Amino acid sequence: MEQELTLSTDTADAAANEVVSAPADNFFARSARGMADSYGKAAEVGADLSRLRVSSVGPKGAWVRHLPSPGFSETTTSVRNTGTEASHVDGVFVLCGCAYLSASFWPETIAAAHRAIDAHGVGSYDSAPLSGETLHHEHVKEELLKLYRPAGGGAAFLTISASMANITAVPMLVGRGDTIFADAESHMTLMQGFTASQARVLRFKHGDMQELERKLIEFDRTDPERLRRRLLVSDGIFSMSGHVCNLPKLVELARRYQCRLLIDEAHALGALGPSGRGTADHWNMDPTCIDVITGTLAKAVGAQGGYIICNASLAEEASYEYTTNRVFSSGVPPSIAAAASEVLRQMNAATPATIASSASNTFSSMYHKQRRNIGILRDYLHQLQEMGIDTDPNCAPGAVQRIIVGNERALFEIQKRLYQRGVYVLGIVYPAVSQGQDQIRLTVMPVISEVEMHQCGKAIVDVCRSVLNG
Numbered sequence: 001m002e003q004e005l006t007l008s009t010d011t012a013d014a015a016a017n018e019v020v021s022a023p024a025d026n027f028f029a030r031s032a033r034g035m036a037d038s039y040g041k042a043a044e045v046g047a048d049l050s051r052l053r054v055s056s057v058g059p060k061g062a063w064v065r066h067l068p069s070p071g072f073s074e075t076t077t078s079v080r081n082t083g084t085e086a087s088h089v090d091g092v093f094v095l096c097g098c099a100y101l102s103a104s105f106w107p108e109t110i111a112a113a114h115r116a117i118d119a120h121g122v123g124s125y126d127s128a129p130l131s132g133e134t135l136h137h138e139h140v141k142e143e144l145l146k147l148y149r150p151a152g153g154g155a156a157f158l159t160i161s162a163s164m165a166n167i168t169a170v171p172m173l174v175g176r177g178d179t180i181f182a183d184a185e186s187h188m189t190l191m192q193g194f195t196a197s198q199a200r201v202l203r204f205k206h207g208d209m210q211e212l213e214r215k216l217i218e219f220d221r222t223d224p225e226r227l228r229r230r231l232l233v234s235d236g237i238f239s240m241s242g243h244v245c246n247l248p249k250l251v252e253l254a255r256r257y258q259c260r261l262l263i264d265e266a267h268a269l270g271a272l273g274p275s276g277r278g279t280a281d282h283w284n285m286d287p288t289c290i291d292v293i294t295g296t297l298a299k300a301v302g303a304q305g306g307y308i309i310c311n312a313s314l315a316e317e318a319s320y321e322y323t324t325n326r327v328f329s330s331g332v333p334p335s336i337a338a339a340a341s342e343v344l345r346q347m348n349a350a351t352p353a354t355i356a357s358s359a360s361n362t363f364s365s366m367y368h369k370q371r372r373n374i375g376i377l378r379d380y381l382h383q384l385q386e387m388g389i390d391t392d393p394n395c396a397p398g399a400v401q402r403i404i405v406g407n408e409r410a411l412f413e414i415q416k417r418l419y420q421r422g423v424y425v426l427g428i429v430y431p432a433v434s435q436g437q438d439q440i441r442l443t444v445m446p447v448i449s450e451v452e453m454h455q456c457g458k459a460i461v462d463v464c465r466s467v468l469n470g
Contacts, residue, residue: 034429034430034431034432038408038429038430041408041409041412042412042415042427044409044412045409045412045413045416046416047412047413047415047416047419047427092419092422092423092424093422093423093424093448093452093456094424094445095423095424095425095442095443095444095445095456096424096425096426096441096442096443097443097445098267098298098299098300098443099299099300099302099445100270100271100299100300100370100399100443100444100445100446101270101271101300101301101302101343101363101366101367101370101445101446102302102366102445102446102447103270103300103301103302103303103339103343103366104302104303104339105302105447106302106342106343106362106366107362108342108346108362109302109303109339109342109343110339112338112339112341112342113335113336113338113339114335115338116134116136116334116335116337116338116339117334117335119334120134120136120333120334120335121334122333122335123330123333124330124331124332124333124334125331126330126331127326127327127328127329127330127331128157128158128159128326128329128331128332129326129327130327132330132331133158133331133337134334134337136334136335136337136338136341137158137331137332137334137337139337139338139341139345140156140158140297140307140337140340140341140344141156141157141158141307142156142341143341143344143345143347143348144156144307144309144344145309146344146348147269147277147278147287147344147347147348148287148288148290148293148309149287149288149309149311150287151288153311153312154288154309154310154311154312155309155310155311155312155314155315156307156308156309157307157308157315157326158297158305158306158307158331158332158337159305159306159307159308159326159329160305160306160329160330160331160332161296161298161304161305161306162189162264162266162294162295162296162297162298162305162306163189163192163306164306164326164329165294165295165296165306165307165308166187166189166190166192166193166264166294166306167189167192167193167196168193168308168326169193169262169292169294169308170190170193170194170196170197170199170231170233170262171193171196171197171198172318173197173229173231173260173262173292173318174197174199174229174230174231175197175198175199175229176197176198176199177199177200177228178197178199178200178228178229178230178231179199179200179201179202179219179228179229179230179231180194180197180199180200180201180202180230180231180232180233181202181203181204181212181215181216181219181230181231181232181233181259182194182201182202182203182204182232182233182234183203183204183206183207183233183234183235183238183245184203184204184205184206185206185235185238185240185241185243186203186233186234186235186264187235187238187239187264187266189264190233190235190264194233199229199231202215202219206238206241206243207243207245207246209246209249209250209253212232212253213253216253216256216257216259219257220257226257226258229260230257230258230259230260231259231260231261231262232250232253232254232259232260232261232262233261233262233263233264234250234262234263234264235263235264235266235267236263236264236265236266236267236268236272236278236279237266237267237268237271237272237279237396237398237400238267238400239266239267239400240400240402240428240432240433240439240441241392241395241396241400241402242267242395242396242398242399242400242401242402243392243395243396244268244272244279244282244395244396244397244398245263245279247263247279247280247282247283247285247289247290248283248285250263251285251289251290254291260291260292260314261289261290261291261292262290262291262292262293262294263279263290263292263293263294264294264295265278265279265293265294265295266294266295266296266299267299267398267399267400268282268295268398269295269296269299269300269301270299270300270301270343270347270367271299271300271370271398271399271400272397272398274352274355275347275350275351275352275355276300276347276350276355276363276367277347278295282397288311291310291311291314292308292309292310292314293307293308293309293310294306294307294308294309295307295309297332297336297340300343300399301340301343301344302339302340302343303332303336303337303339303340303343304332304333304336304340305332305336305337305340343363346361346362346363346364347363349361349363350363350364350367355367355368355371356368365446366446366447367446368446369446369447370399370444370445370446372446372450372453373444373445373446373448373450373453374397374398374399374401374444376450376453376454376457377393377401377442377444377453377456377457378393378401379457380457380458380460380461381393381401381403383461384403384460384461384464384465387465387469388469389403389464389465389468389469390403390404390405390406391403391404399443399444400441400442400443401441401442401443401444402428402439402440402441402442403439403440403442403460403464404437404438404439405427405438405439405440405468406436406437406438407438408427408429408438410467410468411427411429411438411439411440412427413467414427414440414463414464414467414468415427415440417463417466417467418459418460418463421459421463422459423456423459423460425440425441425442425460426440426441427439427440427441428440428441440464442460
């Protein structure tokens with residue numbers, strides 16, 4: 001079975017060649033070609049981590065099999081393997097996943113999922129708008145509304161994935177003849193939503209509020225009466241850089257130029273702010289200042305699925321409930337919804353005081369440890385910065401951090417050496433990031449202990465210094 005799921009480098013190349021017969025300016029064709037090319041370059045250095053297959057995973061990391069690969073011998077890694085059966089004496093610390101709170105392993109979430117499986121089975125009955133939701137799904141929506149619309153008057157919808165939330169939300173807010181103003185580093189799923197909407201897209205330089213305002217002023221000249229709909233879009237935390245959007249300025253500009261504001265909270269919820277409630281929490285702002293919030297239950301919440309939050313009148317106007325994306329997609333399984341609602345319930349019950357004392361509930365304890373580990377990692381990134389290596393820990397207070405390498409071969413060499421030292425990181429290359437911005441993307445989980453986090457940080461500094469300044 002494992003062999004059937006394996007995509008070799010040759011197979012990836014063939015698949016990419018088949019896809020890229022599309023026009024050269026097709027974003028997804030370029031992505032396929034770029035991915036196949038990067039796999040080939042990684043394999044040359046012996047860092048083809050596309051050949052890793054997870055045998056088991058636990059709160060602290062993953063135990064993996066490395067499929068046969070020339071240039072990356074199993075015997076050179078810290079993951080011991082004997083024959084076809086893995087002897088997992090050593091694992092690897094995962095610093096590239098999105099389990100920002102390790103919530104999949106909380107006893108409470110596992111127990112909630114078990115109870116729901118006993119009552120509802122393992123799958124979903126139908127699509128969400130029809131008969132695919134249970135009381136567990138209603139509890140998820142109630143907890144999301146407590147987070148984002150605490151005064152009431154909001155509407156919440158669940159989708160099978162975060163990507164489906166973006167692909168659904170954007171076309172329901174704007175269409176042909178309307179205009180989207182989007183940060184240049186908008187997540188790819190937002191870009192898919194832009195394409196589906198058929199609206200005009202005006203992109204501004206990443207985080208550049210002055211350029212955004214210039215574009216809004218220029219656009220006002222073409223539509224002075226503001227007859228067509230306008231949508232301003234940004235990630236809360238950008239998935240590659242870890243940067244936090246300038247929410248106060250975005251809200252100000254959206255109001256001044258009569259735009260609706262959509263913020264994708266996928267990487268911010270459970271990873272940012274004094275209470276861990278995301279971008280508005282970080283800026284000490286009322287989350288109702290954001291017209292539409294999309295996000296995921298698959299990262300900090302540790303479950304699966306996406307969500308859309310807005311006010312009730314906008315939900316009725318946009319007819320979210322009956323969009324084809326939701327009607328023709330199965331819903332989130334009840335067991336997953338039950339686990340998600342438990343995490344969100346604990347998140348709503350926590351306060352900055354309980355988080356600071358690591359008391360009250362599991363969320364408070366895990367978020368406290370996450371913030372500790374982020375602080376430790378940022379200290380080591382500051383060391384790299386002092387060596388002249390491009391990191392920006394001051395700009396990224398969340399769980400996503402990065403080291404810009406700018407050279408694919410050096411990037412994959414770092415990736416390989418860190419894996420050999422038991423630290424599993426992810427190298428990101430074009431087209432996922434801009435050309436010349438090849439980077440190690442690091443993420444932080446709370447269940448790695450303080451001592452272990454220092455071990456990971458020292459390994460990162462040693463390897464980067466050796467490869468980049470050696």
